[in-house]
Amino acid sequence: KQEVTQIPAALSVPEGENLVLNCSFTDSAIYNLQWFRQDPGKGLTSLLLIQSSQREQTSGRLNASLDKSSGRSTLYIAASQPGDSATYLCAVEDTGGFKTIFGAGTRLFVKA
Amino acid sequence: GAVVSQHPSWVICKSGTSVKIECRSLDFQATTMFWYRQFPKQSLMLMATSNEGSKATYEQGVEKDKFLINHASLTLSTLTVTSAHPEDSSFYICSARRTRPSGPSTDTQYFGPGTRLTVL
Numbered sequence: 001k002q003e004v005t006q007i008p009a010a011l012s013v014p015e016g017e018n019l020v021l022n023c024s025f026t027d028s029a030i031y032n033l034q035w036f037r038q039d040p041g042k043g044l045t046s047l048l049l050i051q052s053s054q055r056e057q058t059s060g061r062l063n064a065s066l067d068k069s070s071g072r073s074t075l076y077i078a079a080s081q082p083g084d085s086a087t088y089l090c091a092v093e094d095t096g097g098f099k100t101i102f103g104a105g106t107r108l109f110v111k112a
Numbered sequence: 113g114a115v116v117s118q119h120p121s122w123v124i125c126k127s128g129t130s131v132k133i134e135c136r137s138l139d140f141q142a143t144t145m146f147w148y149r150q151f152p153k154q155s156l157m158l159m160a161t162s163n164e165g166s167k168a169t170y171e172q173g174v175e176k177d178k179f180l181i182n183h184a185s186l187t188l189s190t191l192t193v194t195s196a197h198p199e200d201s202s203f204y205i206c207s208a209r210r211t212r213p214s215g216p217s218t219d220t221q222y223f224g225p226g227t228r229l230t231v232l
Contacts, residue, residue: 036223043205043225044156089155093221098144098209100221102156 002027004092006103013080014111021075021106023090028068031098035064035075036089038105044089048075052095080110114140114217116208118224125196126232132192133227135206141186142208146221147179150203162189186211196231203228 003026013019023033032051036044048057048064050073056065063076077084090103115138125131135145143164148156160181161169168181178200180192189208193200205226210217 031219034221041228044223046223049220091156098219098221099158099161100146100207101158102148104155 002030002092002094002101004090004101004103006088006090006106008106009104010107010109012109012111015080015082017080017110018076018078019080019108021077021088021090021108023073023075023103025071025073025092025101027094028071029095030068031093031095033064033066033073034091034093034100035062035073036091038087038089040087047088077108080108082110082112084108085110114138114210114220114222116206116222116224118204118206118227120227121225122228122230124230124232127197128195130192130194131196131229132190133204133206133229135189135191135208135224137187137208137210137222140208140210140217140222141212142189143186143211144209145183145189146207146209147181147189147191148205148207150205150226156205159191193229196229198231201229201231 005024007022034049035047050066061078066073087105089105093100117136119134145162147159150156159174162181162183164183170176183189206224207221
């Protein structure tokens with residue numbers, strides 16, 4: 001059974017810092033891995049989608065990497081801004097029924 | 113880009129009533145849709161997989177008679193919470209796995225904005 005773990009659970013940083021969010025998964029037989037952002041009381045915003053054959057994806061100040069063999073992904077946020085404050089969710093889609101399993105999330109607070 | 117809508121976006125109902133939530137893929141077809149539930153300060157938990165024209169597959173611990181799922185067309189899946197109780201209050205999110213039109217985004221899951229259910 002696939003399990004997704006995110007570390008740290010919460011993070012508070014001053015504005016301008018570069019930061020790394022970690023995600024690990026137990027079963028390497030994945031179809032893809034996706035990073036989402038969720039603001040309080042809101043739905044999901046897809047940030048980056050990495051297919052199983054890919055190693056990384058970049059969008060603006062965000063870079064996500066995938067190491068399928070070790071069951072790890074990292075989300076790198078450069079030059080953090082207060083507007084980046086949100087919960088970041090890592091989600092893995094399996095290759096069987098294409099179910100998506102979510103991690104518990106990392107709550108990020110960027111101080112101005 | 114591909115869009116998934118949910119209706120209503122929020123609903124408040126009395127205990128014992130039934131509530132229907134719709135999930136629509138607006139510009140693509142989806143053979144498979146998924147329903148998730150998110151309790152406050154927790155992550156999303158998969159409830160069931162909805163396949164067009166067939167019965168939904170429920171995750172362990174999810175009561176199929178309480179959470180009725182109907183995937184009657186390639187663009188619409190509905191979740192009905194029957195005889196709702198306060199413990200059913202949650203944020204319900206659907207996703208749709210793109211089948212058509214085919215292209216680079218085929219098989220990508222797109223998530224709806226969610227429906228907040230409050231049962232009094």
